[in-house]
Amino acid sequence: MIRAFQQHSLRATRLLDGLWDFITDSDNKGMEEGWASSFPEGSRKHVVPSCWNNELGTYDYIGAAWYRTYFDNLQEANIRLVFEGILHHADVYVDGQHIGYHFGGFTSFSVVLPHLAQGKHELVIRVDNTVDWQTLPTDIADWHSYGGIIRSIELQELPDVYIDSMKIDYQLKDAAADIQLQVQLRSLSKEACQVEVQASTEGHSFSSSQVDVAAGASTTLTLHGKLDNVRRWEVGEPALYTFTVQAGEDDLIDRTGFRTVEVQGSDILLNGKKVYLQGVNRHEEHPEWGFAFPPKLMLKDLDILTDMGCNIVRGSHYPQSQFWIDLLDEHGMLLWSEIPMWGCFMSRETLASPIFIERGIHMLEEMITRDYHHPSIIFWGAHNEIDTLTEEALELTKAFVGKIRSMDSSRLVTYATMHPEEDIVLSYFDVIGINKYYGWYEGSVDGFSTMLKNYYTNAEKHGAGGKPVIMSEFGAAGIFGDAGWEPRLFSEDYQADVVTRALKIFRDDPRIVGTLIWHFADIRVDVRSDRPYFRDRARSFNNKGLLSEYRKPKLAYRLVKEIYRSGR
Structure with missing residues (x-):
């Protein structure tokens, strides 16, 4: 499917x-x-x-x-x-x-x-x-x-004039929605054609239009409509509207939800109300299926996220399947979506490469075009853990963020920095994500407090002092079943201790509006005998999951569930 x-x-x-x-x-x-x-x-x-x-x-x-x-x-x-x-x-x-x-x-x-x-x-x-x-x-x-x-690969049979795309835009005012449907038609005919284009949703019909399409050409038209008494899409209360466009012998069906997302001061507002984000990072990966993740397991993952008390998941680190995002839409779960730009070891030469930048911009365009209608997506992520101390990263950021904003002004733009205390690109984003691993790669968990203090100073310096902050990655490895009398490296006890102590620090900081634990379930990583990278990945897995790769809960999962569901 x-x-x-x-x-x-x-x-x-x-x-x-x-x-x-x-x-x-x-x-x-x-x-x-x-x-x-x-x-x-x-x-x-x-x-x-x-x-x-x-x-x-x-x-x-x-x-x-x-x-x-x-x-x-x-x-x-x-x-x-x-x-x-x-x-x-x-x-x-x-x-x-x-x-x-x-x-x-x-x-x-x-x-x-x-x-x-x-x-x-x-x-x-x-x-x-x-x-x-x-x-x-x-x-x-x-x-x-x-x-x-x-x-999946799908084969479609097209009439001579077919619907190439549909884009749904809207403006909300109280309980009313002014809607614009931009429909692109394409002709494969050797002769000029005239087709009638009509659209509807929830029993409401838009103004129809007779459209002339030249032989072998494309044309775009906009249909207008208004809906009253709109039900808004909310976390846990997902109201969805299905739109059908028909043009001659062809049709296209898509759906969306009506909602607003914005930043007000250091808060994130969904439909005008403050929202505190609590979730995890999730790879769409499994040891038996890799990235060809089956729908049955998607439903199970969603059930687990809901059980844990999450209201958001980060699609780490690539656009995930449309079926998965449809499920998030249907269940009222938020999503941070991003392109596969993991930059921890990325060189300045790469950041400045014209073909690399071109590929990134093209991926952003494909991601936003494909997923524009999903109400669950509230963040577009530009990049993750690149060297944001450099001018190369600054210029790339300008290009990426400019592309995102040119295509979509209805969502927030974010990224994840691993250099929060020195980062120079903070001012270009609506929301700042911070990736830090005190208690694992750096010192003790208490280091988060000093880091955050230094970050706020740096953010003020770069004109980003009041921006909302999400702790977008933190955690520690814990091998499933490895337990002892006290916390020690790679044990479930140590992982649980790091995660819960970090959550206490973040939830006590009023400037932090959300936490995304690294990560949902253990994943296979690229460990090779001829390369020095990721040698701390025991079993050739990133073991920081709150679940094992087979979705068995670790101690950290149970403790995070208690925190997330209790609101403490």
Whole structure:
């Protein structure tokens, strides 16, 4: 499933998920030898979606691999192929012809095949999970470098004039919403066409419009409407509205929730009311499925978050699946969404690289475009733990934040700094996230108090003294089942002690408006024998999860639940 609801009633769609032919290409010879049109012998069956690093023989494989399947057209048709997530480079071929390339494993892309002939067609995808110093993520990131087609592929049959996109904007005044639906139509016809465009929600119809579309062209129109007695989307009380647009023989269905989010002084307001954020960081990862996370487990994760008393989750550190965000919308859980820019070891050369900046801006555009309608998302995250002491980081920040604000003024812009006492980019953000690990990487837990005092001084210096602060990462490793008579490193007792003492400090500070514990569940990381990074990751896992990788609760989970649910 791509979404938690059907996006089309008129447009015919089907998933291409299932068993595909699969073969690795460790010598990177497949393109030269023409594997796109002559798939090599020796392939095996591989499930799509999945990660190849969860399979025997490819557990540590980094490089290129090829996938193949077939689909049938009962008659000549306009075909659109939608790819929800491929890690990280994807070259798409249909009947041996290259029809598209995409970089970025966590956002969707599509290709359109106009007037594709009747009959059986071969779909081949070359996938490459190789990363380097100019990719997002770079070749050093604190999670495993999975490869594969990690999310569903959908085949859509399009009429000659189809709906390419819909964007819902609104302004709230008391209980009324003024709504603008921006609809983009695209023609695949060889002749000019006229179509009627109409839209509705909750039984309310918008003004319809007759639209002329030139042959092979695109056109955009805006439909206006007003809703009275609007139910607002709230934490734990999620009111959702479904919008349907129909244009001739095509339709598109999406949904949103009406709410406002803003900063007032050092507070965050949701629908005009102060909200204290309590949550965790969560990777969409599991040792059996990698990043190809199944919907059943998403529901379980959401139940666990709710049980813990969370009202927000941070999507660390990449755009997560649309199905997951749909679930958050439906359950009234907030989300911080960000691109895969983990920068702890990122060089100044990388930060200044034009292709790196271009890729980051493109990922921001894809993330915001895809997820614009989700009411659960209140933060767009620009970057995480880059060297924000440097001019290179400052210039990159200007570009990233400028892109976000040009696309969306309805949400808050944030990031996570690991240099709070010296950071020079604070003034560009609405909310400041601080990542610090006193009690684990640095000194004792009491170090948080001194750090925060120094941060506030630095923030005043940079004109950010009154901005809301979220403790966006803190914690310690605790190996599930390792308990003793007293707290010691890597024990559940030590982890619980660090987390609970840190929460006490943060909840006593009126300038802090939320906490996001690192992290939800243990995750596999990229530990290699030939590299020095992450050697403190016992079992090749980041063990700071409040749960084990199989979602078994540690002592810290039970104590955090008591704090979050009691409000103490």
